[in-house]
Amino acid sequence: MDKTQSIPTIDLSDFPAQYEKLRRSSEEWGCFRVVNHNIPFELMQEMKKVVRSLLDLPIQIKQNNVDVIAGSGYWAPSPKNPLYEALGLYDMASSQAVHTFCSQLDASPSQRDTVEKYAKAIHEVIMDIGGKIAESMGLKGDYCKEWPCQFRINKYHFTPQSVGSAGVQLHTDSGFLTILQDDENVGGLEVMDKSGEFVAVDPLPGSLLVNLGDMATVWSNGRLHTVKHRVQCKEAKTRVSIATFLLGPKEEAVDPPPELVDSDHPRLYNSFTYEEYRKLRLSTELQAGEALALVRT
Ligand SMILES: O=C(O)CCC(=O)C(=O)O
Numbered sequence: 001m002d003k004t005q006s007i008p009t010i011d012l013s014d015f016p017a018q019y020e021k022l023r024r025s026s027e028e029w030g031c032f033r034v035v036n037h038n039i040p041f042e043l044m045q046e047m048k049k050v051v052r053s054l055l056d057l058p059i060q061i062k063q064n065n066v067d068v069i070a071g072s073g074y075w076a077p078s079p080k081n082p083l084y085e086a087l088g089l090y091d092m093a094s095s096q097a098v099h100t101f102c103s104q105l106d107a108s109p110s111q112r113d114t115v116e117k118y119a120k121a122i123h124e125v126i127m128d129i130g131g132k133i134a135e136s137m138g139l140k141g142d143y144c145k146e147w148p149c150q151f152r153i154n155k156y157h158f159t160p161q162s163v164g165s166a167g168v169q170l171h172t173d174s175g176f177l178t179i180l181q182d183d184e185n186v187g188g189l190e191v192m193d194k195s196g197e198f199v200a201v202d203p204l205p206g207s208l209l210v211n212l213g214d215m216a217t218v219w220s221n222g223r224l225h226t227v228k229h230r231v232q233c234k235e236a237k238t239r240v241s242i243a244t245f246l247l248g249p250k251e252e253a254v255d256p257p258p259e260l261v262d263s264d265h266p267r268l269y270n271s272f273t274y275e276e277y278r279k280l281r282l283s284t285e286l287q288a289g290e291a292l293a294l295v296r297t
């Protein structure tokens, strides 16, 4: 692994100065850390505590967390990913959806309060970053305001026997962008740079990690990079992360803004909805961005 490389950092308190760096990071890496995002450190820590205890619930209760859209609910450890399980909450901007998620898991009033506060805070940050990415390309930043978001709370049961194996295999995220509150102590996340080298993403407590997904590539007509990443077991410790996905338009197709299509940049992808694309990925099991080739014009 090339130790001289590391992913870029974007300071959210330093705009407009950081637009150029944001655009370059999104095109070259599809991944960056953000600092000064305004989510209180205490809220991030409190949320981690809550999700750890929700993931410690008996499996019978976790199974109440059923799918709302394909694959959005509880994932039990499986033969493919035996070290991994996850809880999910589709449409975290909806207080009804947050309420249902908390009820499914018998969350206490104080746990509910934390999940609600965190969902609201992280939703604001993801909309802000989504808007800034568009603005960094000279576009209006309000295109993603109504797009649904999903939480996924990931737990990796790393053991001495699993050191060296994969917690989650190489994949891209299917949506537009992801904010990850990674584990503040246990590393293991690796992103692939454009030359195919893996770059370790070491924990940086208090910061958030942003990944661009397949919808960013489609929406930007190929300009933004969907980043391949995986989680490796590096040490025998439980790892917990909270991913928030900004998916894509709910019903309309994921068409690029007209400014990004011209005779020098002909349209690269067909017109389809995010949900159609998500189903295509699930049915083909093409998880690392390869499904994009199936929807090329
Ligand atoms: O746990 C992590 O750090 C990464 C999780 C991830 O890539 C995902 O949920 O899509």
Ligand SMILES: [Fe+2]
Residues within 6 Å of the ligand: 171, 172, 173, 229
């Ligand atoms: Fe991911």
